[in-house]
Amino acid sequence: MTDEIVVIEGDGIGREVVPAAVDVLESVGPDFEFVAAEAGDATKDATGEALPDETYDLVADADATLFGAAGETAADVILPLREAVDSFVNVRPAKAFPGVDALRPETDVVFLRENTEGVYAGHEDRLSGDLSTLTRVVTSSASRELAEYACDFVEDGRGPAGDPDEGFTIAHKANVMRETDGRFRDAVAAVADERGVDADEELMDAFATKLPLDPGQYGVIVCPNLAGDVLSDLAAGLVGGLGLLPSANVGHDNGLFEPVHGTAPDIAGEGVANPTAAVLSAAMLLEHLGHVEEGRLVRDAVEGVLSDGPRTGDLGGSATTDEVTAAIVDRL
Amino acid sequence: MTDEIVVIEGDGIGREVVPAAVDVLESVGPDFEFVAAEAGDATKDATGEALPDETYDLVADADATLFGAAGETAADVILPLREAVDSFVNVRPAKAFPGVDALRPETDVVFLRENTEGVYAGHEDRLSGDLSTLTRVVTSSASRELAEYACDFVEDGRGPAGDPDEGFTIAHKANVMRETDGRFRDAVAAVADERGVDADEELMDAFATKLPLDPGQYGVIVCPNLAGDVLSDLAAGLVGGLGLLPSANVGHDNGLFEPVHGTAPDIAGEGVANPTAAVLSAAMLLEHLGHVEEGRLVRDAVEGVLSDGPRTGDLGGSATTDEVTAAIVDRL
Numbered sequence: 001m002t003d004e005i006v007v008i009e010g011d012g013i014g015r016e017v018v019p020a021a022v023d024v025l026e027s028v029g030p031d032f033e034f035v036a037a038e039a040g041d042a043t044k045d046a047t048g049e050a051l052p053d054e055t056y057d058l059v060a061d062a063d064a065t066l067f068g069a070a071g072e073t074a075a076d077v078i079l080p081l082r083e084a085v086d087s088f089v090n091v092r093p094a095k096a097f098p099g100v101d102a103l104r105p106e107t108d109v110v111f112l113r114e115n116t117e118g119v120y121a122g123h124e125d126r127l128s129g130d131l132s133t134l135t136r137v138v139t140s141s142a143s144r145e146l147a148e149y150a151c152d153f154v155e156d157g158r159g160p161a162g163d164p165d166e167g168f169t170i171a172h173k174a175n176v177m178r179e180t181d182g183r184f185r186d187a188v189a190a191v192a193d194e195r196g197v198d199a200d201e202e203l204m205d206a207f208a209t210k211l212p213l214d215p216g217q218y219g220v221i222v223c224p225n226l227a228g229d230v231l232s233d234l235a236a237g238l239v240g241g242l243g244l245l246p247s248a249n250v251g252h253d254n255g256l257f258e259p260v261h262g263t264a265p266d267i268a269g270e271g272v273a274n275p276t277a278a279v280l281s282a283a284m285l286l287e288h289l290g291h292v293e294e295g296r297l298v299r300d301a302v303e304g305v306l307s308d309g310p311r312t313g314d315l316g317g318s319a320t321t322d323e324v325t326a327a328i329v330d331r332l
Numbered sequence: 333m334t335d336e337i338v339v340i341e342g343d344g345i346g347r348e349v350v351p352a353a354v355d356v357l358e359s360v361g362p363d364f365e366f367v368a369a370e371a372g373d374a375t376k377d378a379t380g381e382a383l384p385d386e387t388y389d390l391v392a393d394a395d396a397t398l399f400g401a402a403g404e405t406a407a408d409v410i411l412p413l414r415e416a417v418d419s420f421v422n423v424r425p426a427k428a429f430p431g432v433d434a435l436r437p438e439t440d441v442v443f444l445r446e447n448t449e450g451v452y453a454g455h456e457d458r459l460s461g462d463l464s465t466l467t468r469v470v471t472s473s474a475s476r477e478l479a480e481y482a483c484d485f486v487e488d489g490r491g492p493a494g495d496p497d498e499g500f501t502i503a504h505k506a507n508v509m510r511e512t513d514g515r516f517r518d519a520v521a522a523v524a525d526e527r528g529v530d531a532d533e534e535l536m537d538a539f540a541t542k543l544p545l546d547p548g549q550y551g552v553i554v555c556p557n558l559a560g561d562v563l564s565d566l567a568a569g570l571v572g573g574l575g576l577l578p579s580a581n582v583g584h585d586n587g588l589f590e591p592v593h594g595t596a597p598d599i600a601g602e603g604v605a606n607p608t609a610a611v612l613s614a615a616m617l618l619e620h621l622g623h624v625e626e627g628r629l630v631r632d633a634v635e636g637v638l639s640d641g642p643r644t645g646d647l648g649g650s651a652t653t654d655e656v657t658a659a660i661v662d663r664l
């Protein structure tokens with residue numbers, strides 16, 4: 001059966017890098033049915049809604065979605081879409097590629113971010129003119145599900161070390177959020193223990209100091225939702241920025257794949273955006289749908305181009321999006 | 333009237349660096365009355381309480397407290413002590429010193445961290461066997477008070493640029509925590525506007541990417557409690573670690589001054605801990621009590637020793653705590 005892939009370009013450079021990623025998907029082989037859908041600032045201007053119901057339903061019913069970026073409306077689009085694909089983990093690799101200027105070239109980490117709760121569960125109340133609250137939610141069940149995924153991930157050799165014996169690090173703030181992050185930490189550690197996977201832990205603030213000082217000591221990092229957001233973006237700063245980083249919102253029978261970068265309004269429309277993050281997101285989509293070999297091919301092609309192919313302006317080159325995409329396709 | 337300073341060494345290297353800081357305070361002049369008090373892991377072992385009531389009361393009634401570090405019990409000690417001094421802002425400078433190996437030597441920032449609410453307000457509930465919540469609290473009044481402090485700070489030329497016209501950056505996550513961080517951001521921005529102080533804003537995740545990429549673009553950063561915890565620790569990683577960083581928990585008529593580092597159990601008891609962070613915390617204490625000139629003298633002495641004096645092991649030297657302290661005192 002042909003997999004159905006919803007394609008949402010969104011705003012800004014999303015409209016340039018997503019078509020590039022689709023080109024790569026079409027070149028690499030599996031027979032996909034692509035369905036275009038709209039979301040983002042421009043959609044809101046045109047229809048009054050950043051995320052039309054029609055898009056939500058298409059995404060919920062698809063096999064996977066490739067998403068670009070949204071501007072001001074990012075949270076209105078991304079958070080419901082993560083829910084639409086029933087995503088329980090956000091997979092965020094941050095790796096410094098050979099030949100790319102990075103503050104910490106030895107960085108090679110993967111964040112497994114809880115993708116449904118924490119402060120993102122979003123129960124906020126205005127209790128008085130002066131005071132508002134947000135109810136942060138942590139369940140053992142969501143924490144355990146994330147932990148099972150993390151154990152599979154490590155056991156399948158999908159961590160940076162590629163070693164089924166590499167464990168993971170739990171990053172949390174359980175010394176302050178004792179009940180909630182305590183629950184998270186204990187649930188994740190219990191699963192690791194049951195599965196015989198090594199898990200150490202780190203307070204998220206200490207982790208933020210230690211990652212820039214010595215990224216080589218970390219591999220797979222498992223964290224609550226907001227911690228994963230901030231710490232993975234920190235890792236992005238160590239590998240040279242958001243321009244190269246893909247992400248996967250993994251659900252049970254569905255997934256949403258998106259570059260970590262935004263709409264880059266300063267260069268949008270000029271055809272010079274770096275398609276790498278979107279193409280690597282497409283590689284994660286391939287792997288998610290079982291096309292592991294094709295995913296690897298795309299990854300290798302991207303790395304080849306990064307090390308000695310044409311480069312876009314963010315990497316000090318002057319190539320266009322199309323030229324870089326063509327170079328990637330050439331290597332497939 | 334002689335100011336009363338409570339001195340809590342705490343655990344680990346706290347017992348070495350706090351006496352060093354007291355030596356410096358005694359050498360630099362103002363007539364202080366020092367009162368020793370106990371808190372931390374060892375106190376808990378001895379008395380059953382990490383923070384005895386007697387210590388809490390001494391701190392609450394003093395003019396200022398100099399604190400070292402606590403081990404496992406850090407949160408049980410530090411969080412109530414911040415309350416004891418009625419602290420509404422945690423001032424955390426992160427500066428790369430000349431001659432000290434730093435990932436980003438151009439880093440020179442000061443975090444002004446809200447010190448009473450956010451997730452630290454600490455309302456947690458175990459709602460079921462599976463689910464726990466934490467109620468994050470944000471008030472306009474606490475946000476405004478922080479903002480007034482930030483405006484004074486900038487107007488007094490106490491920011492890194494030393495320029496009364498330098499504004500500040502508000503770091504928050506109001507795209508997700510719309511009501512709570514939205515309230516924080518709006519309240520801080522409104523005060524800045526009333527006071528004619530420039531304030532721009534940054535999402536805390538984007539800030540975590542951009543700080544390592546280009547720290548030079550930031551000066552004073554105003555943030556909610558947990559954001560300030562994590563982002564200031566990130567800055568510590570860019571200037572070479574926690575070993576050099578002081579902090580001030582500023583209250584209305586009181587203050588608690590502490591190095592950002594912990595107990596360093598690996599080197600505790602050997603007399604080789606770097607006293608810099610504790611001594612710089614003492615400089616912040618001096619300034620807080622109006623001894624601005626003495627504070628500056630201590631700072632200059634520390635910088636002089638860092639650039640061409642004896643160094644402890646963390647900075648690649650082999651000097652003892654006492655040798656470094658003597659070198660600082662010599663320069664006063």
Ligand SMILES: CC(C)[C@H](C(=O)O)[C@@H](O)C(=O)O
Pocket residue numbers: 074075078079229507508537
């Ligand atoms: C746009 C925003 C809601 C989102 C998040 O905070 O999760 C983004 O920062 C991300 O990490 O994908």
Ligand SMILES: CC(C)[C@H](C(=O)O)[C@@H](O)C(=O)O
Pocket residue numbers: 175176205406407410411561
């Ligand atoms: C010990 C801990 C409670 C504390 C905090 O989170 O505030 C520490 O990390 C700090 O930043 O001073």
